[in-house]
Amino acid sequence: MAIEPGTKAPDFTLKxxxxxxxxxxxxxxxxxxxxxxxxxxxxxxxxxxxCALRDQLPAFVNDDVQLLAVSADSFFSLRVFAEQEGLEYPLLSDFWPHGDVSRAYGVFDEEKGCAVRGTFIIDKEGVVRWTVVNGLPDARDLDDYVAALQAL
Known part of the structure; x- marks a missing residue:
């Protein structure tokens, strides 16, 4: 189960x-x-x-907001992916220990060995203020992120 708004966000360090x-x-x-x-x-x-985030990057990477995208891929794979798609924001590798950060946020699918589509907006004090979790095949709506950020 994903962590809820009002919860202190688990800290992490990834490559x-x-x-x-x-x-x-x-x-x-x-x-x-x-x-x-x-x-x-x-x-x-x-x-x-x-790529949709890349195309709207000023809304997600600016003086007030930082986007961090996390998958269980190795950072070597993420480097090629970022170069291929022109992604300049941080893509973080939750590769080893495999999925630990995804598990801490309650969005790791043990059967498939990857994170599901979970998004958490964390305020400057480190508290989760908004979340959405979608299944593997279901894309998220970026307009929802923008609205949640504007509400902070």
Whole structure:
């Protein structure tokens, strides 16, 4: 079960597509975070969602907001995926220990070995303020994220 709004967001440190470490705590007191979990790089629905975010990037990466996208792919795969699709925001690898961060947020599918489509908006104090969790085949609506961010 996914963590609920009002819950303190579990902190984590993962490698991005360039092998650099990124921690949720890096943004505490500085930026709101859109934390987006997705099943797999290179899959059709995931590519569509992540490219839609790329196309509306100023709404999700700016002085007040940081987008972090997480999958269980290795950071090597994420680097190729980011280069191929022109994704300049952090793609974080929850590869090892496999799915630990996804599990902490309650969005890891044990049978399939990947995250489901979970999104968490975390405020500057590190509290989850909004969530949506969709099944593997169901894309999310970016307009919902924008509305939730504007409500902060």
């Amino acid at each position: 991005n597509q360039h092998g650099q470490t990124v921690s949720l705590g890096d943004y505490r007191g500085e930026k709101n975070v859109v934390l987006l979990f997705y099943p797999f790089a290179f899959s059709g629905t995931c590519t569509g969602e992540l």
